[in-house]
Structure formats: C-alpha cells, structure tokens
Amino acid sequence: MRYQQLATDRSQFRKARLVIELRHIEKTFRPGKETVTAVKDVSLAIGDGEIFGIIGFSGAGKSTLVRCINLLERPTSGEVIIDGTNLTKLSAKELRAARKRIGMIFQQFNLFSQRSVAANVRYPLEIEGTPKAEAARRVTELLRLVELEDKADAYPAQLSGGQKQRVAIARALASNPSIILCDEATSALDPLTTHSILELLRKLNQQLGVTIVVITHEMRVIEQICSKVAVMSDGQVVEHGSVRDVFLRPQSETARRLIHPTPQTGLSAAAPVNTLRLAFTGEESGAPVISDLTVQCNAMVSILSANTENIGGRPFGQMLIEMPDNKAAQRRICDYLDARGIVYERGDEGSGRMPSPVDEA
Numbered sequence: 001m002r003y004q005q006l007a008t009d010r011s012q013f014r015k016a017r018l019v020i021e022l023r024h025i026e027k028t029f030r031p032g033k034e035t036v037t038a039v040k041d042v043s044l045a046i047g048d049g050e051i052f053g054i055i056g057f058s059g060a061g062k063s064t065l066v067r068c069i070n071l072l073e074r075p076t077s078g079e080v081i082i083d084g085t086n087l088t089k090l091s092a093k094e095l096r097a098a099r100k101r102i103g104m105i106f107q108q109f110n111l112f113s114q115r116s117v118a119a120n121v122r123y124p125l126e127i128e129g130t131p132k133a134e135a136a137r138r139v140t141e142l143l144r145l146v147e148l149e150d151k152a153d154a155y156p157a158q159l160s161g162g163q164k165q166r167v168a169i170a171r172a173l174a175s176n177p178s179i180i181l182c183d184e185a186t187s188a189l190d191p192l193t194t195h196s197i198l199e200l201l202r203k204l205n206q207q208l209g210v211t212i213v214v215i216t217h218e219m220r221v222i223e224q225i226c227s228k229v230a231v232m233s234d235g236q237v238v239e240h241g242s243v244r245d246v247f248l249r250p251q252s253e254t255a256r257r258l259i260h261p262t263p264q265t266g267l268s269a270a271a272p273v274n275t276l277r278l279a280f281t282g283e284e285s286g287a288p289v290i291s292d293l294t295v296q297c298n299a300m301v302s303i304l305s306a307n308t309e310n311i312g313g314r315p316f317g318q319m320l321i322e323m324p325d326n327k328a329a330q331r332r333i334c335d336y337l338d339a340r341g342i343v344y345e346r347g348d349e350g351s352g353r354m355p356s357p358v359d360e361a
C-alpha cells in the first residue's frame, strides 16, 4: 500500500505537465427569451497522459463543457489552454490546426453510413491531403490497433455497437491527436461491450500516451479507467480529486447519489442508521468479508445490494448492507471493518447526512 502510494505520487510528479487548462469557463445559451447558463465558472487542470473523468447527471453541463475544450462550443467567457496555447485567441486557420490534436468520440458513434469502415477511418486523412498509399497504410495500422482488421470493407450497418465505436476511435486517432474527448462513448453499449471499449481506451492511453477525457453519468465507467474525476452539478464542478478519494469519501450530495449502488437502496435522507455502504478498492485482503464478518462479529447482516468484482482475488466495488438493530453488534461490525481498513459510510439518523468514518473518529 505504502509502495503503491509512492509509485502513484511519483508518476503524478512525472506527469505534472498540463495538457488541458480550463480557466473560469462560462457558457450561456439564449434559446428564447431566457438565458440558460450551462457551465458556470469551471476551472480544471488535466495532466499529460491522464485519463480524466467528468461525471454528473443529465443536464449537468458535461457535454457543453467538453465541447468547450475543442471550441465546438465557444465559451461565453474564460480561457481554454491546450498544450500551452490559448485556443480562444487563435484565428480560424490556427484553430483548425489545433483541433487536429483533439479527437472526439460520441455516444451515437457519428459514422458515415455510406462509407465503408476503412473509408470512415481514412476520412480525416483525405481532408488533410495525406498521399493515398500512406493513408492506406495508416488505416490498416489503425484498424489493427482497434482489432477490426477483418472489417475494413464492412459498412457501419453491418457492425455491432461496440464495433462501431471502435471504428469511431480509429477515425479519431487518424490525425495523431494528443487528446481524445469521449462524450458518453459507452452509454449506448451493454456492460460487457462497455468494458471492452474502456479497456481499449486504456490500452491507447498506455501505448500512445494520449490524454483522455471521459464524460459519463456512470460511476463504474470512472472506476474502471479514470485516475481523476470531477463531479458536475448544475453547471458547476462541485467536487474533484483522485477517483479513489471521491469514491471512498464523497463530499458532495451529487457524488453520493452517483456512487450509490442503486437509487432504490442507496443511502438517502431516510436511510436508517443501520445501513452501511462498504467500499472496496482492491487493497483489502481477499477474505470473503461478509461471511467472515458474520462469524467474527456473531452478527447477521443482509446484503441490500452489491456491485463488487473480484480482481486478482481482491474485492473491488461497493456493497450496501443492513446491520442488526442491536447496538453492540453494530459496534462489533464497525470495529471489524475499522480493523481491516475497509472504508464505509453509515446512514445517519434523520439528518440525511452520511458522516464519513473520518468524521466519526
């Protein structure tokens, strides 16, 4: 654990160079008489080679914010600094060049249905005027990278959702971007396909060093590949930090609601004091916690919901459990969890607030 922490700190130091800096971004729309402020004074700094997540519920302003990064949406005020260049100050021509460094993929894939897979991927190269032979070589290389070599001549309609997104990723990579923006890129995909697309993004991040910004409303997406996360609500960033910190000790109401296993069983204002949310980060011992806890504490607990996975024999994810009413048993359970360093939150009596274990200590 200590060593791991050290390694993370060192890699953060190495990656200290900022690729994306958003300074006081504000974006208002005026669809009718009224003004809608979609993004309110957002400042974020994203380091080179990071996989950075932006999470929030629908309407929080995520898409608007991410479109401000490549100036698809021009901020009403604020600055967008990419690789040290202030995009808001560039001429149209300079901006077109700068945008080549930023690829983007979407929930709906946005492929050209009349073009084959290879022709979709080749499209940005045609725009750039890349010589034919070189473009063909590059397309083959990109399709190999996303594991779709055998689909070069297929058309989008013949592909599954996951395959379509792979084509979109290959196309986004064609102009060698240093940044890829993903706006709900896996939201139309089933869980297994989501997993494989996220693994592909992680591979591209590691092999090509590309910085990735992931917009999502799903915490499991953030957990799987992001190192840092910003939580958005009502146009603002209400919380940001390492995924681990936000996942273990969410500070904002929005983060709590996003993290809870299911809305029905998540701790809420009305949650009884005897519910606990356990968070596993894969660092705990592989012992099956609940059965061991039942024996060690001589207390029955019910699992209300769980979305834990076993990764390398260690639990990862979270679980909502209900403890018996007996106060002494509850204390034994909390002592057991404390002793094993398992992070948990407790439903608070009436107040609707969940004290973190730190508050309680």
Ligand SMILES: Nc1ncnc2c1ncn2[C@@H]1O[C@H](COP(=O)(O)OP(=O)(O)O)[C@@H](O)[C@H]1O
Pocket: 029, 030, 031, 036, 037, 038, 056, 057, 058, 059, 060, 061, 062, 063, 064, 065
């Ligand atoms: N082009 C637009 N015109 C008017 N309002 C918009 C426009 N784009 C977004 N909005 C509004 O801005 C808010 C944030 O939207 P959006 O960025 O799409 O959020 P998210 O991606 O988090 O769901 C919403 O209230 C939305 O209706």
Ligand SMILES: [Mg+2]
Pocket: 062, 063, 064, 184
């Ligand atoms: Mg959106």
